[in-house]
Amino acid sequence: MRTLIFRTAAPYLTSLMLLFSVFVLLRGHNEPGGGFIGGLIAASAFAILGIAHGVHAVRRSMYFHPMAISGFGLLLAALAGMLSYVFRVPFLTGLWTSVSFLGVKVDFSTVMFFDIGVYLVVVGAITSVALSLEEREDG
Amino acid sequence: MTGEVADMAGAMITTPATAADWLVIAPVIIPLIFGALLLMFRHEMRWHGIAALVGLAALMGAEVALFARVLEHGPVSMTMGSWLPPFGISFTVDLLGATFALTSGSIAFVCAVFTLRDIGVTGRRYGFYPFMMLMMAGVSGAFLTGDIFNLYVWFEVFVISSFGLLILGSEKAQIDGASKYAILNLVATTLFLIATAYLYGIFGTLNMADIVRKADGVRGGAPLMTLATLYLLAFGMKAAAFPVNFWLPASYHTPRIVVAALFGGLLTKIGIYALLRTLVMLFPVERAALADLIGWVAVATMILGVLGALAQSDTRRIFGFLVTSGVGVMLAGLSLGTETGISGAIFYAIHSMLIMTALYLLAGMMKERGGSFSLHELSGLYRNSPFLAAIALVLAAAVAGLPPASGLWPKVMLVKAAMDASAWWLAGAILLSGFLTTITLGRVFLLAFWRDHAGGHETRGTALPLLGYAALVALTVPIVVLGLFPEPVIRIANMAAAGLLHSSGYVGAVFAAGGGS
């Protein structure tokens, strides 16, 4: 939309919302949230950017095609489950490990990558929907 | 972090999962991963066909191995996430699931061969192969899962993928057909979900083996009759049983022919599979009480289906109605509920998967050689394409239940089972529907192949569509082989039916892993 106020504010709001979406994603295991909601928030963020600056702006900022991101998300989630194969446990078994980083113990788990996969699928798919709807026949 | 509190052995499976165990989930993972990759490399269109073939070949390989394993060891099970059943989601594969999965995988492979020439740039760019892959993931998941809510999820996966396949091309009729298909299918799957919600409310569990164990305990107090009827409706709708079969004839003639072939082969059969799984395995007592209702539904479905076929001019619509009619035949087996009846239904389902796919591919080839789908316009194919005519004849015989093709034996089994149960009307309807099918297809052969109208379509070019023929032959050969040597399949169907009726093997496979609770 051609309004200066919105166009100026939109990118900041977008990055703020993306930040929030990452927060929601990462804390999902202990509090409400998780990949799906995070993904929806991120998609909303891109939708805001799209409404303000047009479809091309979003495409440029996402770099990859949203559906490719979505595909990657599914792949990631599936591979997170497949890692169990190496450890000779059934599909999608949660595997955990901790890494110390700057004195902080950070937990890595297949479950987390699974959730990130969910996030990416949702971001990609919903953004793709929003973009294709925004896009005009003649645009 | 809190190891001393955790009761690992009481919560998780501790025995290691071997590669052979992974076979039960492989038919889902393989197409899923291939689908994701194909989507990521959506623009590398030259490789799509090959990649899809490789993926489906791998899928088929896994299913063959799985089938062999089930045949050898009886039902096998794996519970995801290492959780003890019924807490995690179990994939439990008995002979029924393995057989259906294998057949569907093979059909998908054949269809993929057909697509190599049929799917153009636009179709590839907008995800034909990812749709197909994900549909196969959904279909395999539906056949293999041992958890009823998970079954719902796989249903949705293949349904949404089928939407995608259905609309690729965006023709007017496609969009219209897809609208009806999508809305009615959504209602159907939602009914499934509703029924599952009630089921959960009653049993407190979703694992089908667990439900089997608990069913006798709750019978009497819980509204199981109503629940069973609701499942009958939901899956009946998926299977396209009268009076909720509208979506099928409204849509199957609209997409690309190979998509219709895939649908004709797979979709209704999943409904049948789910009906067998729920009504026979989970609610046998309720199924028996509903047997007459199912029987009448079966009769109406098969007769109205074939009458619908008689009334059509478009070959694809004819075949669509014939799919419905076949569903009625399988429902007859469900209504009977005896081992022979169910075994007949299973055999018929296998036959139906092959034959319906083949019929649509045939319609595609007829269009290619004869320039139209309409009986008003088709002509002279017998002269132009004698080989196609030969295949058409075999396929027609197969649908009508005539020798030397595969349709005869399941029909014999079902008629025998119906007569054994003194269900004369059911036997009569099965035979009558076969007869009406003969008329329908006899007319098709007459009009499209034998007739030579003046000014009929002249086949352009002489290049034979080799891939198309290859796909057709790949389906026709097993149809004939099943017609000539049905014994192995009958035996498998019998074993599958027995496994369904006496589900202790199934339950045992699930809870063997760790005793369960």
Added chain:
Amino acid sequence: MSGESFLSFCVTIALGLLCLSFLLTVLRVLRGPTLPDRILALDMLVAIAIGFIAVLGIRTGFSFHVDIAIALGLVGFLATVAFARFVMSRGVTEKQVPAKPRKAGSKTSRRRKR
């Protein structure tokens, strides 16, 4: 009155007031008369819900309510933006403007957007 019981008293009062606000706002959604009025009322509903959630958060002591409130603010914003965009290209009601000029108008607004 202890702090806790005072708080719970206030919570009850606040919830009551908020419920009343909900109902009044819903009334505006129903009454319209124009689309922007309804959108505004919907936006207001979101604002009330945020307050409602905050009060519930105080009542239950769970922290997650804040996140939901924030997310609600976000999506409420998104909804209003989308509706505004819709109003921009379609007009305030469906009936008010005849179809043809509206089409032209909406096209223009599309172009203007870029």
Added chain:
Amino acid sequence: MLAPILTRLLKHNAAWVLSLAPLWIFSHFAGMLGDVAGGVPVRGGLEWIPSLGVRFSWYLDGLSLTFALLIAGIGTLIVLFSGGYLKGNEHQGRFFSFILMFMGAMQGLVVSDSFLMLFVFWELTSLTSFLLIGFDHRREPARRAAVQALIVTGLGGISLLAGLILIWIATGQTELSGLLAAGDALRGSPFYLAAFVLVLGGAFTKSAQFPFHFWLPNAMEAPTPVSAYLHSATMVKAGVYLLMRLNPVMGDTLAWETVLPLFGGATLLVGTLLAIRQTDLKLMLAYTTVASLGMLVMLTGFGSDRAIEAAVLYLIAHSMFKGALFMVAGLIDHETGTRNIGALSGLRHAMPATFVAGLLAALSMGGLPLFFGFLAKEEIYAALAVGGAWASIAALVAIAGNALMFAIAFAVGLKPFVGPTVKVPRRTHEGAMLLLTGPLVLAIGGLAAGIFSAVAHRLFSSPMASAIAGQSLTVDVSTVPHLELPLLLSGITVALGVAAYFGQARLRGAVASLLEAIGWGPDRGFDQVMRGLVRFSAGVTRIVQNGRLDVYMTVTFIAVALSILMPMVVFDELPTISGLPDPWFYEVTVMIIGVIGLGAVVYAKDRLTAIVSLGIQGFAVALLFMLMGAPDLSFTQFMVETLSVVILALVMTRLRLSVSDHRPIGRKLLDTTIAGACGAALGLLLLKVTQFPFDETLTKFFEKNSLVIAHGRNVVNVIIVDFRGLDTLGEISVVMIAGLSILALIRIRSRNERRPARRKENA
């Protein structure tokens, strides 16, 4: 299968090579004659489908063997004849393969021991005959005849299958050889009558018994070799074979002895009358075939020793003379270009050999002494002239029929050859060697069999009759006339026949006017039924599949309401209403908001109001989840509801839609009733379910292990990504595919709308 290749190599001369196959079969079976005639059936078999009790088993007694020999023998001649007849036809190879396939099927049929195997071959003969009758597929009458044959015999096929399975159920036998010993069990079974009717359905359609006789003359659309083979010697006799085969187990009952003679006699009369009516040689023969089949059925029905003997003799004789006559007719057609009896005369000069064959065959068909036909006729009369009203009527029918057949025999075998030479469409000369072999061999065979009837009887007819009767029969036959009642009847027949031969024209006129008076026959009925069937189907389909989504939805939801309410009522699964609810005031408020939202969606005057109201109810549901301890749900519901509304709005931006949702009042009432019933049903069932004690095992497990094993405090999320992660994997697949489908939906435009400026996506 090799036939087309061979034919491509050898042209029509391939017939010589191909005929070796049936000849070999013939000699193979002939080798068994000794054993079988001695009363020792040849049996054998392989396991085929043990699960269904189907063995690939054969059983050759006198009956099967005679049939097998006829099939192979006449088959050999037919192959030769076709070699000449279809000389130059581009599809001759295809023809050969069809006819050999047919022959195989027919052989299989008669030698099968297992029921289902018999049925398989039975149906194969139908299928192959479909191909043969429609061989000349560019002509509509040929196509019609083919499909007619397919349909009529197909109807019989299903009837037969039902009958056979019923016999299987009644006796527990799956093989004829076993069944032969179980006749009493079958006759005593309550299924007997049903099985009898069903089997008859199969036999009568196949053997063209009145009123199913019409397909056979139409099948004359096929090339003459086919007519000669299928409709004289083989396929049509399959029905007779079946009846004869089952005579020991199903015969000897009132039903059998009433129905068979009745229909057989009727067929005999109708067949001969219609035959007289014709002027086309082939059609005349075809109708006499119908008549002869009637005769056979009638005789089989009588079931007395003599009747069976007569049937056997007549069957063998008929196969030979009818085959010969058909080929003669074909020869005439082939050489002169016409088959119209009126247009043919004086061919004896041009076609002497044909004349000989025709005359010999006619003599046999006319039943004159020394010929095998005579033998048969004598036996017929001997069998029927036993006194009693029933037999007397049958005898009269037989006399009338035979007399007319006599007339037709000579009309075909004599009339075209005598008299003055007339001009015919083609220049006439004698047929080629390939063409002549068949008729001559058969015609002479008829004479030879008559002359050496003792041998023929010992080898063929006696064992065959024994097999039919189910016990050893010793009836002596001889072609030397004895002065008894049968001879007298024969004499009457001949006299009448001669009269009919000369009074043909008048008779033809009489029958024609009779038929015109009736104005309808099963043949026209067939067309009416077919059209009616299609129209009826279209009518039914228009009702059950009428293309309207609202009707589909209405039916679906009626089904929903019924499938919940009916079992709840019938099986007494209704909930009890008890216990006072205790909602908090803000819960009530939220629910009220939800309900208001619902109402607003329904009553909204325009879609946009409806969409906004939709937002309200979704919003209320989300709040409700929040209040009920489901923050994750609430969170997701808020997001999803909003996004739904946003997408709705985005889409609405691009639609220009009419405004109102006007439904007529009746429709409104109906919809309200259905929706209300569904709502009530689903609500009641939910209440019932929640009144059942709940098993919390799973829930407790998740709560217990969520943190300590799965490392997550939010149990819901742990379920989503760990305990039930596979659901989520499926779910995101759905999301991904939905995104892709929407992309495809929007991007792909149908051809007619595709714009040149369709732009490439950037990615």
Added chain:
Amino acid sequence: MIVLLLDYVAGILIVIGAIFTLVASIGLLRLPDLYTRMHAASKAGTLGSCVMLIALAVQSQDLAISTRALAGVIFFLMTVPISSHLLAKAAHASGCRMWPKSVRDDIGSSVQSIVKTTQS
């Protein structure tokens, strides 16, 4: 003691917030046109929610929750004016009429002219 005090403060704040919210919804009902209603919603409504969130921040003894609640407040203050602006602009541009008793409309002329030119 502090905790007790905070409870009181929080209690008072939520009631104030709820009152503001209620007032905003009354305004939404009573005010005559869209633009005036927007004043009620975007000010009283926002303030009400923010006050209640602040109450939550005050009452919670968890720093994380408090900071998050305050972050939420700031976030609303960032988004509400933008959405109000967009809605007002869109409504005005698409011809949503002002209350007849409105005293002036400075953009009236210019916007109307834009609409007119695009329509012709």
Added chain:
Amino acid sequence: MEMVLSILVGLFFAVGIYLMLSKHVIRILLGIAIFGNAVNLLIFTAGRIERTAPPIIPHGLETIVGPVANPLPQALILTAIVISFSFFAFLLVLAYRAYQEIGTDDTDGMRVAEPKGEPLPPLGY
């Protein structure tokens, strides 16, 4: 409480189905959305209602203590919501495309795949 929710669920279903019986695709879609909500509430209620607390393990504890809402139906509903949202979006766009192609959202007018008054197939042979 289950009783109140059962009634509410029944109402949601009734309204959703009423809308789905409409001839206008957009109304059908609204009906589907409501139908979906009804199903979610149904699943929720079927797992029994416990209004006290969400199933989140508080800090300092290792398992849930005391009554909390049943987490399993919530997880199921989450999956169902996501799926029904995907379907809803698809159907919406489909309806939009149908409108573009066919020019109406009235299902009476959507008769391309199964046209009105289709001719009979050839009656001859």
Added chain:
Amino acid sequence: MTLYLSVILLALAWAAITGSFTLPNILFGVLIGGVTLYLVRAHIGSLRSFVRAGKALSLVILFFKELILSAWRVAILVVSPKMDLKPGIFAYPLTVDRDFEITLLANLITLTPGTLSVDVSDDKRTLFVHAIDCSDPDATRRDIAEGFERKIMEAFR
């Protein structure tokens, strides 16, 4: 400059919502903030300005004061039995000319007594403001110019 500031603000926002002001967490916030800003970088207008923290703070305080006041006034107006309204839209000539400042001003105006930014003219010279009491637009213009607009210029120039 603004970019760095934005990253820092985002990192702070991260710390605030996670509720942890430890260094690793703030660094992580910087990382995420950086990435998210990088994604939208093309649309952030170049603004070479610096911030006077004190002035900015006084702007914030002014804003909250105005917000509470405006809410109060609206509340009184709404609940008074007889509403005396003279609404209208007036044009406000802008002094600030940078996008960021215009946006900030417009938003602040929206949140202040009885005023609502409806639009900015295409030449960025005029802000159209809806006032619930438009009886004396000049007074309102003066308030804005001497209040928010001046403080914005002080804080960001």
